[in-house]
Amino acid sequence: MVVAGLAIVRVRGASMEPTLHDGDLLLVRVGQPPVPGSLVVLKLPGRDGLAVKRVVRLEPEGWWVERDNPREGVDSWIVGAISPTDVVAQVVQRVWPLRRIGRTPPL
Numbered sequence: 001m002v003v004a005g006l007a008i009v010r011v012r013g014a015s016m017e018p019t020l021h022d023g024d025l026l027l028v029r030v031g032q033p034p035v036p037g038s039l040v041v042l043k044l045p046g047r048d049g050l051a052v053k054r055v056v057r058l059e060p061e062g063w064w065v066e067r068d069n070p071r072e073g074v075d076s077w078i079v080g081a082i083s084p085t086d087v088v089a090q091v092v093q094r095v096w097p098l099r100r101i102g103r104t105p106p107l
Contacts, residue, residue, distance in 0.1 A: 005030050007089065009041055015073025016052055025096035032090035034063055039091035045079045050088060063087055
């Protein structure tokens with residue numbers, strides 16, 4: 001559900017550990033332009049659903065995104081740069097679990 005450009009998404013998988021864990025809930029701002037170092041929700045080419053990745057830089061082909069856990073998941077090292085139209089939202093902060101609530105730190 002999206003309200004006033006904000007939405008809640010659930011992290012699935014271990015590709016963003018140690019920053020994010022499977023089951024974390026994130027508050028995201030839909031349509032927010034990415035900023036290098038920030039976390040975004042995006043569509044990965046050739047994959048179903050959405051993913052959370054870290055924006056590294058803007059290249060001529062699009063955004064270069066990476067996972068925080070190099071042993072898990074898919075990122076630009078596998079699928080190349082991500083089209084700006086496939087970046088759906090920017091992560092504002094983690095909202096669950098309560099013991100880890102707050103802003104997500106940059107690497």
